[in-house]
């Protein structure tokens with residue numbers, strides 16, 4: 539079963555609202571105005587570059603929400619540019635703006651490369667029934683069925699290593715073009731790997747390391763530096 543990007547975008551729109559609803563009801567979305575400004579500025583600059591790479595994505599209703607959950611080190615993007623960042627990632631990884639741009643650029647890379655639609659296809663084709671039971675049992679808040687449920691499950695499934703390499707490459711390029719230091723791609727993953735605690739960061743389980751992630755990212759830096767060093771203001775996408 540293959541999910542088209544258009545279907546994935548439609549299903550993700552519904553899944554996004556449902557995923558955020560329990561947090562919204564507890565007042566746990568976009569609570570920190572300083573962090574919100576910071577994340578909007580970084581993401582807005584990245585999205586402006588994403589639209590240059592895939593012009594039709596200017597019609598996406600891009601969105602970034604910050605979920606106030608200090609224990610969850612995670613970020614994700616659904617089809618159609620519906621994104622979320624958990625405060626745990628900011629608090630535990632303590633990324634610089636350059637490093638945060640790598641996280642968000644990587645997520646945008648997954649959306650641009652249609653990985654969410656691929657993940658949804660896997661969810662629907664293989665074990666959506668089994669997983670649906672698991673999700674329903676664990677969370678009473680997910681009132682989703684069919685494709686929208688698959689969209690919610692897709693962001694909780696590990697990406698393939700090939701998809702990870704592709705998102706890494708797109709992410710570092712978006713970030714450099716948006717004015718963020720490509721060298722931060724290497725330091726980000728180093729910092730991420732050092733986050734310990736009770737369990738490894740969710741971000742690392744859904745974004746498994748392709749072979750030589752740090753080496754591959756480091757090898758991309760020289761070709762990214764000219765984008766980063768360009769003078770002048772970077773365009774910013776304005777979120778609704």
Ligand SMILES: [Zn+2]
Nearest residue numbers: 697702705745
């Ligand atoms: Zn990834």
